[in-house]
Amino acid sequence: MRQTPNFVIVFAIILIIFGYREWVTLSLPVTLFYDEAYYLSWASTPDWGYYSKPPMVAWLIALTTYLFGMAEWAVKLAAPLLYCGTGLLLYLINQKLFSAKAGLMATLIFITMPLVSLNSLFITTDAPQLFFWALCCYAFIRAEQSNLWRWWLLAGMAGGAGLLSKYTFILLPVAFLLLPLFYRPAIKVLQNPRFWLACLIALICLLPNLWWNYQHDFISFQHTQEISKQTENGISITRMGEFLALQLLVFGPLTLILLVKFIFRKNKTYGEHLLWALCWPTILLIAVQALTGRANMNWAAAAYVAASLLVGYQLSLLKQKFWMPIVLLVNIILMVAFYHYESINKQLDIELTASTDPYKRIKGWPDFVQQFQPWFDQYPNHKLAADSRKLLAYFGYYLNKRDFQGVAFDGTKHIAGHYELKYPLANSPKQKFLFVTEDWDEIKLKTYFANVTLLTEQQLPVYKNFTRTARLYQVSGFKNHEQ
Numbered sequence: 001m002r003q004t005p006n007f008v009i010v011f012a013i014i015l016i017i018f019g020y021r022e023w024v025t026l027s028l029p030v031t032l033f034y035d036e037a038y039y040l041s042w043a044s045t046p047d048w049g050y051y052s053k054p055p056m057v058a059w060l061i062a063l064t065t066y067l068f069g070m071a072e073w074a075v076k077l078a079a080p081l082l083y084c085g086t087g088l089l090l091y092l093i094n095q096k097l098f099s100a101k102a103g104l105m106a107t108l109i110f111i112t113m114p115l116v117s118l119n120s121l122f123i124t125t126d127a128p129q130l131f132f133w134a135l136c137c138y139a140f141i142r143a144e145q146s147n148l149w150r151w152w153l154l155a156g157m158a159g160g161a162g163l164l165s166k167y168t169f170i171l172l173p174v175a176f177l178l179l180p181l182f183y184r185p186a187i188k189v190l191q192n193p194r195f196w197l198a199c200l201i202a203l204i205c206l207l208p209n210l211w212w213n214y215q216h217d218f219i220s221f222q223h224t225q226e227i228s229k230q231t232e233n234g235i236s237i238t239r240m241g242e243f244l245a246l247q248l249l250v251f252g253p254l255t256l257i258l259l260v261k262f263i264f265r266k267n268k269t270y271g272e273h274l275l276w277a278l279c280w281p282t283i284l285l286i287a288v289q290a291l292t293g294r295a296n297m298n299w300a301a302a303a304y305v306a307a308s309l310l311v312g313y314q315l316s317l318l319k320q321k322f323w324m325p326i327v328l329l330v331n332i333i334l335m336v337a338f339y340h341y342e343s344i345n346k347q348l349d350i351e352l353t354a355s356t357d358p359y360k361r362i363k364g365w366p367d368f369v370q371q372f373q374p375w376f377d378q379y380p381n382h383k384l385a386a387d388s389r390k391l392l393a394y395f396g397y398y399l400n401k402r403d404f405q406g407v408a409f410d411g412t413k414h415i416a417g418h419y420e421l422k423y424p425l426a427n428s429p430k431q432k433f434l435f436v437t438e439d440w441d442e443i444k445l446k447t448y449f450a451n452v453t454l455l456t457e458q459q460l461p462v463y464k465n466f467t468r469t470a471r472l473y474q475v476s477g478f479k480n481h482e483q
Helices: 003-025 036-044 056-068 074-075 076-096 098-113 114-119 126-145 148-163 167-182 186-191 193-215 219-228 237-251 253-264 270-292 304-317 322-338 340-346 367-371 373-378 389-398 418-422
Strands: 384-385 432-437 449-463 466-478
Touching: 003 074, 003 076, 036 056, 036 074, 036 389, 056 074, 056 076, 056 126, 056 167, 074 098, 076 114, 076 270, 076 384, 098 114, 098 148, 098 304, 098 322, 098 418, 114 126, 114 237, 126 148, 126 167, 126 193, 126 304, 126 432, 126 449, 148 193, 167 340, 167 384, 167 418, 186 270, 219 322, 219 432, 237 253, 237 270, 253 322, 270 304, 270 322, 270 367, 270 449, 304 322, 340 449, 367 389, 367 449, 367 466, 373 384, 432 449
Parallel strands: 384 432
Antiparallel strands: 432 466, 449 466
16 A cells, blocks of 8 residues: 555656647647658558558557547557556566565656657557567566466467567567576576466467468568668678667666666666566667667667666665656756757757758658649549658648558569558559659659659758658559560
């Protein structure tokens, strides 16, 4: 009962932060990033798999838009909700492993973490991955302590949902396998058949996605190999150093420094060994990936679930009470600076440019697409077509008559996205298209189409040094045999 007030405090803080982030989304407003519009096109046809990702992100968007409509905030809604849910789970985990105070601090660290602050405005695969990672960890801890079937089954189901969220979730069971290397008595976990049953349940949950990939020549795994560029890049210490340095922006500069400092803490408890096993192997593996190929700064995001728990616990032990307020202040300053970047610069009379505005990639798209609306109204029987997924995603959402199944054609047979996989122009029953492009001209289009007419070229100045430009062509007579 003494811990109840802590949970109420955690819930209240999370609710306030959720409300603040929703207000930011609505008031700026935060329009769709093209990956979100891309995932929305997936959500229009729920399936067990998609070109580059497992299906969870599309399922979530399908659910929130079904319940609340197609507004931008509804498309994004699952992200802030899931991060809030993850924060609550972190409280429960540290409460179970250490204390309610450690749980409170872990939640505050996680919910204000720069990566979470950024990603709460955009729906990505990180949101469900981190939620199910935390849920699986909590269920595992409860299962290990009680050996009750319900907790092992929940751990397996949460693990399966995690695998359907992001393929890198496979690192979670790997961490459990490595745990005995950190803490020898943990070998008993691997000797428990219920642990292996939980792993089997998770794998069974993934089987429909694997079957989908089998039917599509394992396209998701081909994509993963392509973006990592393992075969093209040599070893680069600089690239790995950049990835590790960027983790200061992912977890928060002071928080990451404290995490490294606590590595050398002696006489670690079992809970600490467990969390270290869930943290460092993921970071190190992605760092090695950066050394030999490509690694985005958020690829090790799941490690910071355990990192938040570790730092929260360690801060709860410190006699110096000033550390936690400082950590939170740094994270909150970064959050507010990002959310109100434009208004802060306006107050300081600083003009934003394409190289200084972090919102550059989402700015202006609704107005830009609307400039093309009269031609789509004039030719309602023509199918939307483009040479890039970005244009298909944005035009598919922001045109008045939404079309999430625009056809793709980039002049090659290479499948480079969901549109090429599911809606290639060559397979379209339509014969006439409105082809939007940023790069192609009439000469190139005539290589592939018998009839090409430029309808309009539109521009939208976004900054002094950056203008969005695209052309819209009426095309027909696709020369499929010359592709």
